[in-house]
Amino acid sequence: MASGEGKKSKANASGEGKKSKANASGGAKKKEVKRETGLGLTNSKDENFGEWYSEVVVNAELIEYYDISGCYILRPWAMSIWEIMQVFFDAEIKKMNIQNCYFPLFVSPGVLQKEKDHVEGFAPEVAWVTKSGESELEVPIAIRPTSETVMYPYYSKWIRGHRDLPLKLNQWCNVVRWEFSNPTPFIRSREFLWQEGHTAFATKAEADAEVLDILELYRRIYEEFLAIPVVKGRKSEHEKFAGGLYTTSVEAFIPNNGRGIQGATSHCLGQNFAKMFEINFENEKGEKGMVWQNSWAYSTRTIGVMVMVHGDDKGLVLPPKVASYQVIVIPVPYKDADTKGIFDACAATVDTLSKAGIRAKADFRDNYSPGWKYSHWEMKGVPLRIEIGPKDLANSQVRAVRRDNSAKIDIPSAKLVEQVQEMLDNIQQNLFDIAKQKRDASVETVRTWDEFVGALSQRKLILAPWCDEEEVEKDVKARTKGEIGAAKSLCSPFDQPELPEGTICFASGKPAKKWTYWGRSY
């Protein structure tokens, strides 16, 4: 099961490792960040991307750093984004007759180790409970890094005949992967929230179909909600889920640092786990069969990708579909102006928008200037700002300012709902379009090793013809490990360009079998 955090590069094992000891002095004060938001960022997205990201997630009040390295506090501004996606996804999978359940956080070692490839993939990062109170446990107990081995012994118990199939369960939960390489809020953390779906079918055809149905939901989360273009494709043998048959994913790209990022994964596990956990059934004819299984997940990583793709030097930029406030209304009183009239107009504006189903809020705080509030809500990424001052009041209009492109427009009060809705739709579309332009501009098609190395050094998303051999991928990794940073395959897109007969693999010179995306990645 991997959500983006499925398999990870082992390249950087030093990272923040040394800080892994818990700060025992109540480290809330450890990393003092600027408490007041809206006062701008000290880093620039283009110049110091990593620092910019660390700053924006804190200043936009998405994240608070925690006193245990690699763990982060998700503040309400982040949780509301998560909840909006959750409502969508949960309703969609319920339509597919997938039911929610909850399996324990803990795994006994015997079960965890049952599928060999799987445990090899996860063992180095498993956190172990060995004590309760002052007592040593007789046997250490693992914390789930993912729940295949937690769940499948019970699938074996519950599934007996073909009428018990398909079995389709999902859970919303936390998982723990105690890794030491470069913890990054949302993107790579030791604990994260996700959903994990685990399904079992009588036939491979049903499993194959579901893999793609779920992948389409993940595409919709990224493209329709987060306004981020993704490529649907299949992972290489080397990059697939440990213990599975094949892995599909949606892959996003961060133009600023030229890294690919696995957005979410939908795996067909084949019958590997079924064999290990003895998940058998009797078919219509009374013959013994073995189930075909899938597992699939997306995580809070989605939010991090959104921050990286859309954010700017003024802070976060939220796509309207996931913004807990889509519109912030700010009174702009001047001396001698009708302050009460302005405040009433703001309240009425929020009321009108709310009744139309638009998430709006007024900022009536009297200890901040309008200018401070503009910066504050820009930092937090609210898609549309409405300003109401004396002139607006006099003209029965409001002034709307877009977060994405700073465009200003005066809206007659009579057309408020209609025009605000239109602007929000435009913002959603514009964010996607711009992200797609940038992503597309980063794609470079190469055919030779030299072109490949050149594109990699320019931080491109590289599309190359490949022989699809695992040894060649390992070799590419090894050969690019130096200064330019190791490259790996991201996915082979389902939407394949034409591959003329006689096309040669960029890395091995053997006949190419498919086009594959390559690059450095998270």
Place this chain on the structure above:
Amino acid sequence: MASGEGKKSKANASGEGKKSKANASGGAKKKEVKRETGLGLTNSKDENFGEWYSEVVVNAELIEYYDISGCYILRPWAMSIWEIMQVFFDAEIKKMNIQNCYFPLFVSPGVLQKEKDHVEGFAPEVAWVTKSGESELEVPIAIRPTSETVMYPYYSKWIRGHRDLPLKLNQWCNVVRWEFSNPTPFIRSREFLWQEGHTAFATKAEADAEVLDILELYRRIYEEFLAIPVVKGRKSEHEKFAGGLYTTSVEAFIPNNGRGIQGATSHCLGQNFAKMFEINFENEKGEKGMVWQNSWAYSTRTIGVMVMVHGDDKGLVLPPKVASYQVIVIPVPYKDADTKGIFDACAATVDTLSKAGIRAKADFRDNYSPGWKYSHWEMKGVPLRIEIGPKDLANSQVRAVRRDNSAKIDIPSAKLVEQVQEMLDNIQQNLFDIAKQKRDASVETVRTWDEFVGALSQRKLILAPWCDEEEVEKDVKARTKGEIGAAKSLCSPFDQPELPEGTICFASGKPAKKWTYWGRSY
């Protein structure tokens, strides 16, 4: 923070403790229970209550036992109940401007130990992570048993001035308390799901008011959703939340074994945690103040109380408001009858009910008899069964059978929605009324120690005048520790009967200060 699992009797420390080692052989097969439901229970609620409960939670497919003792799998039939309550509660607290967030699962030892009474209350049950992969951690890290100490260092950071108040956060999460006394599904488990709210106010008055607002939501969950009567009241000093100022709770009662059970708790923490974690603010006048805090929680324990109160020898009985299927529709074809007509009528019935917002499903399986299906859905507790046979088809009617009292009624198809809705309302009310009758019949008012001991041996819910002294409560516990099982105070109800001057404490002979409920409890 306690949800019912707040403070626990330390009386029985042997319990299932010895089984605490993980079963390393993939113990799903360890405890083979009858897989097919609907075949009746082997234990009777009145004769073997404990065994009956263990059997019904499994046979109704709420729970599967897990290979780590004290951990349980929540199956979809249980999760759907949890989700229905969650939708209600989450919407209500959002109306109160309480926001959701997510803090880490892990706590560093220094922070955990900051509030002394608090850590004493929880330390014996804290699970410790000491290893990741093959490496020892430099400092062991605790798993949250509750999140006061996880959160409050950040409250200290985020709260500076009166404008930052109130701060009102909630999270839906899992917590871990590694206890060894009598694990029981839903009621007492090593990991459970709950919500925990944590709020901070400028004044005690605001904190006091919120404590009761939240307690009222907990009452509504029990009384309006789960159809279980509860007493609202205040816990004694001895039974209050470790580290808090005072604890309020809703208390339920299980007539079959005469045990009280803490349903959910809403604590005023006073300023104790604020002092330890330095949660200070500057008020309007520029003076330094310290916040007043609350914490409050309810957990999956709610579901266990529901099973215990309403279940019977045919299985689970679900109140319609929390039933994922409120109506199960079963075709009853006879040979030579119009089978297709009957099946179509069933499908049409489900369709009509669903469109009216009633959660209905038809059981069209062809490998089970109608009689088997009746038992199956009775075991699962579906409130209303609709049978459609040839006679019903001929008469344009359906037959409805109530789960709670087996009453049968023929409903003309034309009045389907109206009468089904009415029956569901009646069932909801009837379950509450019967539970209340049984609870009320268990209450015994006593005035002397002899009466108290007599009532305790009869498994009563005892209302007694009490001097409200902690030493006296400890003494009551000590004196009842023998055969009859230690008694403790459950709560002093807000709704106090008259206490005439000169009334004497049942236990100490000192002047009584209040009426308090006593009994054995979970």
